[in-house]
Amino acid sequence: xxxxxxxxxxxxxxxxxxxxxxxxxxxxxxxxxxxxxxxxxxxxxxxxxxxxxxxxxxxxxxxxxxxxxxxxxxxxxxxxxxxxxxxxxxxxxxxxxxxxxxxxxxxxxxxxxxxxxxxxxxxxxxxxxxxxxxxxxxxxxxxxxxxxxxxxxxxxxxxxxxxxxxxxxxxxxxxxxxxxxxxxxxxxxxxxxxxxxxxxxxxxxxxxxxxxxxxxxxxxxxxxxxxxxxxxxxxxxxxxxxxxxxxxxxxxxxxxxxxxxxxxxxxxxxxxxxxxxxxxxxxxxxxxxxxxxxxxxxxx
Numbered sequence: 001x002x003x004x005x006x007x008x009x010x011x012x013x014x015x016x017x018x019x020x021x022x023x024x025x026x027x028x029x030x031x032x033x034x035x036x037x038x039x040x041x042x043x044x045x046x047x048x049x050x051x052x053x054x055x056x057x058x059x060x061x062x063x064x065x066x067x068x069x070x071x072x073x074x075x076x077x078x079x080x081x082x083x084x085x086x087x088x089x090x091x092x093x094x095x096x097x098x099x100x101x102x103x104x105x106x107x108x109x110x111x112x113x114x115x116x117x118x119x120x121x122x123x124x125x126x127x128x129x130x131x132x133x134x135x136x137x138x139x140x141x142x143x144x145x146x147x148x149x150x151x152x153x154x155x156x157x158x159x160x161x162x163x164x165x166x167x168x169x170x171x172x173x174x175x176x177x178x179x180x181x182x183x184x185x186x187x188x189x190x191x192x193x194x195x196x197x198x199x200x201x202x203x204x205x206x207x208x209x210x211x212x213x214x215x216x217x218x219x220x221x222x223x224x225x226x227x228x229x230x231x232x233x234x235x236x237x238x239x240x241x242x243x244x245x246x247x248x249x250x251x252x253x254x255x256x257x258x259x260x261x262x263x264x265x266x267x268x269x270x271x272x273x274x275x276x277x278x279x280x281x282x283x284x285x286x287x288x289x290x291x292x293x294x295x296x297x298x299x300x
Contacts, residue, residue: 020155021075024068027141027162031060034137041130045123047172047188055104060161063097067158074154074249087249090154091213097157098207101164105200112193119185127188128180131172138166152250153213157206164199171195216246219253222281230277231259231288236266238293245283254285264292 035057042051070093078085145159171191178187218224224245231240243257255278261270267290278286 020152021068021071023144023155024064024071024158026144027158028061028064028068030137030141030144031057031064031162031165034134035061038130038134041126045126045130046121047123047127047176055107057165060158060165063093063100063161064158066093066096067154069093070154071152084248087252088214090152090249091210094153094157094206095210095214097161098203098210101157101161101203102200102207104164105196105203108196109193112189112196115189116186119189121185125176125180127172128176131169131176135166135169135173138162138169142166153206153210154250156250157210160199160202160206163202164195167195167198168192213247213249216244218245219247222253222283227255227257227278227281227283230281231257231274234259234270234273234277236261236263236270238262248285252285253283254287255283256287256289258289258291260293261290262293264290 035054038054038057039051041047042054070089073086073089076086141162142159145155145162171194175187175191179185212220222245224243227245228240228243231237231243237259239260241258241260243255245253245255247253259270259274261267270290271288274288275286
């Protein structure tokens with residue numbers, strides 16, 4: 001079996017994990033401070049929107065702490081027992097975050113339905129002040145996490161939590177304005193339910209992507225047919241089989257496959273071409289086995 005590694009991939013990924021850890025630490029600090037502020041403000045104003053957002057931020061604090069722990073552990077070096085190190089912990093953290101988000105959304109919707117049956121009095125002025133401060137805090141936190149959320153599923157889970165908080169703050173501000181202008185107290189519960197449904201939709205997508213990685217599914221952005229076409233088009237390759245492409249962790253894609261070749265003497269050039277073409281597709285780890293046509297059992 002001939003393996004063609006791409007130098008520097010692991011070091012680059014570890015460097016990104018370090019920057020993600022710093023972003024997560026800042027996000028965790030901001031989240032904990034304003035979680036306490038929103039909980040106190042929600043209790044004082046009797047606002048479900050604020051209390052729901054504080055509850056969401058409590059889940060966020062735990063999820064950000066989990067994401068931070070996973071990011072730090074993922075920087076540990078590989079060993080003979082764990083040849084990829086702890087990179088997959090990022091994906092486990094993302095899946096757990098997705099489940100927590102869905103649970104929070106269900107709880108908020110249930111509380112909103114209960115409140116709609118008997119809307120309590122809400123102090124819209126206090127609600128507006130606390131929600132506005134929460135909005136600014138969440139905006140800063142999202143800015144901190146924005147740079148890496150497209151490249152790390154773990155960071156994306158944390159980012160979605162904070163985005164849910166931001167939507168919660170926007171909803172609380174909107175509900176406060178509506179109640180201040182019209183006196184319609186059910187706005188608090190209605191806005192909370194709408195926000196919870198939006199959070200649940202994002203959580204389902206995060207959960208789906210995390211499960212795909214754990215099941216070693218082919219990445220959505222790299223069709224298996226495209227990989228096969230690239231490899232079959234290499235001069236000297238007559239066929240490709242036993243092809244597998246999967247994600248090890250966010251940003252680290254691996255591929256294994258067998259190629260049938262007519263001339264064993266051209267193996268070095270074929271392996272170099274395969275590594276180059278796979279790297280252009282975003283596949284960092286390539287293991288490509290070359291089989292002469294006369295010895296290829298699958299070809300028979």
